[in-house]
Amino acid sequence: MSETVQRVKISDLHAGMQNVDIVGSVVSLQKKELKNDRGESVYYYGILGDETGTISFTAWMFPSTVRSGDTIEIKRASVKEYKGVNRLYVDSNSEVIMRPGETVQVKRSYSQIKIKDISMTQPYVTLEGRISNVKQKELERDGKKTQMYYADLDDDTGRIRVSSFDRPLKEDGFVRIEGAKVSEYNGRFRITIGSRTSVAEIKPSFKVGERVYDIREISSPIGGITVSGFVVSMGEKSGLVIRCSACNQRLDDIHCPDHPEAPISYDIFAYFNIDDGTGNIQCTGGKNVFLKELGFTDEQFTPANKAITRRSVFSGLQEKILGKAIVANGDVSRNQAGLSLRLSSFSHVDEEFVKKLMTHMEADFQ
């Protein structure tokens, strides 16, 4: 019995549809490796767009030659609802065909959201925030020199990295960015200002300050946040890290295989879990975060200082942070083990923080 194939546009898709045939442009494409009891597997996910809109898809098999921007035809796909949003599923019964030479104009639909709500299900977004840490770099693109601007964008919920091609970003300026493209790189979200994105200066209706989160509220990568909690475990491989001063490689020995004559330098790496009663999150931090806590200055923390050993650094970290209540600031990223907070600074919980927290929490009962 032959099944009816439905050639449809994205705006006409609804949950429960089977045997869908669709032509669209790949807006984004990611690959994820899964390891579970049944072994290892790979799946692909991304966003497909056409002139009527965009839809997220999941594919258990996908041609390795397909890249973002390619036009493809998917045959015999199905549509299901996932977390309240329609999603296109490509399974072993489906077929993905490349359509080289064809272009599909993707209709961009974007709503204004806060930085904490960014996800890969919305490929284009509108954000308002403050620009800071602007850096400029010259790139060559298609044989043409281009200025690339990088910056941080902060709102009252978090921070995200912004890249802008040829359009300067003003330090400390508050802007509204309409139609920025969202992508995920190294487990963190970032947005790109392209030719179809508009940027306008605004008067902010929000304040950029400390963004204190309960751990249970953190569900995706987000930058520039503060969490607090007790350090309930510390990784056994935390402590002193020896590096080659020439290539900065982490060394197991005191000689770099590539630069045996180069002197070594000392660094610190610590990983631990903090728990705030609503959940726990793994944190990592380096020398910039822990050196002062261990009672050293940069000048003192060198191989010339014989008091520094792997054991002394590990014990020092254990004594200073394990079982203690801390306030941690940093950026959340996603890795294979889940979400992880990379610390930019930390402090011990003090009276002022407790007072602030109590005021914040009391608002729940007003």
Place this chain on the structure above:
Amino acid sequence: MVRKREFTNWIFGRELRDSRILEERPEEDRAKPYVITPLGTRVRRVLFCGVVTQKNSEENMTKVTVSDGTGNFYLSAFNNDFGIRAKEMMDSLEINEQVMVMGRVSTYKNDDKIYFTVNPEIASRIDRTEMEYWRARTQHLARRKIYAIKAAAARQDATPDTLISSGYTASEAEDAFRSLKSYPDYDLQDFEAAILAQMQPAEKESQESAKEFVLNYIKSNDTDGRGCRYEDLLTAAQNASISQNELDVLLNTLGSQGEIFEVSLKRYKVI
């Protein structure tokens, strides 16, 4: 495969003490059972802070009692392969020190009553601010649960989804309905009053005067020579705005400090 870390519940001693229900589980499941508390929390791992009020250290086992002002946690660590580090940590604790403990709850039943001990995984000395921090957060978590239970009880057509749409988390909503099912008659108001009535740092001085009050009362009310009766002491303490929980903590502390002793059950004398 990434193993999910077992959830750690920040709870008060009173919540654990008032628990009467263990979650039913398949017989082949050898893991420790979850305790269902009056707030509907499923508890297997806990984190709490308090003052060490008793300690009994022996070669094979160390027992420590920690009071958080609402109730006691009874800790035990054994000198075996799994418990030796925990035992060392417990051995290093001193009476009256403030500590943070994270551990797993063990249960045993006797005459249909459930008793709880905590096998510590980590125990650490903390300062007054850290104690306040834990107390503030734990109060907040408990109060949110209490409000969720009240909201669930207030409407006949309430469902977990209606609670979630009112701003509660999925687990708070689940806990609320579990609480209503498991402890329909639990006195939430009394529980809330107990956790809110805890000593604040500024009230430390009043703790000293409460101690004096208890000592003096025991001294002058040993009328029959068999020791001052707990019931009399409780009535007098409550009249002096000292709650039963505070009195229990004070009695534990005074006992540990060697100022009083329990002559017979619930009878006290000053040394």
